[in-house]
Amino acid sequence: MIKHVEIARFAEKQLLRMPRHIIENLAAWIHDIEERGLEEVRKTLGYHDEPLSGHRKGQRSVRLSRAYRAIYVILKGEKIHFICIKEVSKHDY
Numbered sequence: 783m784i785k786h787v788e789i790a791r792f793a794e795k796q797l798l799r800m801p802r803h804i805i806e807n808l809a810a811w812i813h814d815i816e817e818r819g820l821e822e823v824r825k826t827l828g829y830h831d832e833p834l835s836g837h838r839k840g841q842r843s844v845r846l847s848r849a850y851r852a853i854y855v856i857l858k859g860e861k862i863h864f865i866c867i868k869e870v871s872k873h874d875y
Contacts, residue, residue, distance in 0.1 A: 784820040784856065786864035787812045793852075793867045800850070800870060807846040808870065820856075820865065841868065 789797070797805055814823045824831045830845040834853070843851045853869040 784863050784865060785816050787815055787867065788864060789867045790869075793870050796870045804846050804850045804870070807850075808852055808867075811844060811846070811852070815865065846870070 797808070811823070811829060814826070823829065828845070830843075832843060833839075834841045834843055838853070841853050841855050843853050846852055849872050851871065852867055853871070854865050854867045857864055857866050
């Protein structure tokens with residue numbers, strides 16, 4: 783069960799420029815994963831956790847608001863699997 787989340791340096795820099803509610807929504811998603819595990823959190827409809835395609839194949843996204851997404855990948859370490867948030871950005875429509 784995946785319960786560990788790390789934020790990549792690039793995503794940390796992006797978060798410095800994000801609205802407060804986006805940071806709070808990301809923190810809530812991370813807290814949910816650490817408490818319940820990724821498999822259970824994916825069942826939460828509000829996050830719209832979905833696999834990406836095209837040049838982002840192998841990555842997944844969750845909604846932080848109608849416009850903002852967090853892009854993440856699941857990495858496999860020696861002993862644990864964990865999520866690494868690669869990007870937090872405004873979604874283009």
